Amino acid sequence: xxxxxxxxxxxxxxxxxxxxxxxxxxxxxxxxxxxxxxxxxxxxxxxxxxxxxxxxxxxxxxxxxxxxxxxxxxxxxxxxxxxxxxxxxxxxxxxxxxxxxxxxxxxxxxxxxxxxxxxxxxxxxxxxxxxxxxxxxxxxxxxxxxxxxxxxxxxxxxxxx
Numbered sequence: 001x002x003x004x005x006x007x008x009x010x011x012x013x014x015x016x017x018x019x020x021x022x023x024x025x026x027x028x029x030x031x032x033x034x035x036x037x038x039x040x041x042x043x044x045x046x047x048x049x050x051x052x053x054x055x056x057x058x059x060x061x062x063x064x065x066x067x068x069x070x071x072x073x074x075x076x077x078x079x080x081x082x083x084x085x086x087x088x089x090x091x092x093x094x095x096x097x098x099x100x101x102x103x104x105x106x107x108x109x110x111x112x113x114x115x116x117x118x119x120x121x122x123x124x125x126x127x128x129x130x131x132x133x134x135x136x137x138x139x140x141x142x143x144x145x146x147x148x149x150x151x152x153x154x155x156x157x158x159x160x161x
Contacts, residue, residue, distance in 0.1 A: 083136040084144060086129050093117075093145065097154045102145050117145055 070078075087093065091104045094114065103114040104121065115121075122145065126138045144150075 079135040080140065080144070082134045083129055083140060084149070086132060086134055087125060087141070087144065090128065091125070093150045095148075095150045095152045097152050098156070102150055104145075 090107055092107055092114070093102060093104050095102050096114075099116070101116045104117050105112040105114045122138055122142050125145070126136060126141045129136050129141070
């Protein structure tokens with residue numbers, strides 16, 4: 001039992017001091033489940049308050065505390081939807097069927113041309129989203145940008161119309 005408590009304390013300290021990146025939610029949820037089995041009253045107070053520090057994103061893209069009853073799937077879905085909304089508000093994205101590349105342009109920027117999305121752009125998208133408080137990582141952005149969620153277009157069809 002003491003070994004479990006020591007493990008929980010170490011994990012909580014790692015999470016609270018930011019030594020984990022995208023694994024934080026997974027670890028926080030695991031710690032929460034283990035703590036419910038272990039005698040929680042014997043653990044330091046900071047461990048129970050750690051769970052209150054985990055936050056999510058509302059529809060407006062603002063960081064808000066998550067309800068204690070939210071499942072990991074609900075948290076991940078909320079974060080994914082916030083990321084998609086953010087990218088849709090900031091960028092026009094399309095999949096070029098001729099080149100088989102996803103292209104983007106900044107919205108509300110007069111004369112902006114579509115450019116292929118590369119690793120540098122993916123990183124910039126992710127950084128901008130995180131600056132807005134959206135809990136996403138580069139692999140999440142990449143998964144979305146290179147999916148069939150992005151509308152297709154063919155340059156010849158655009159030219160003929």
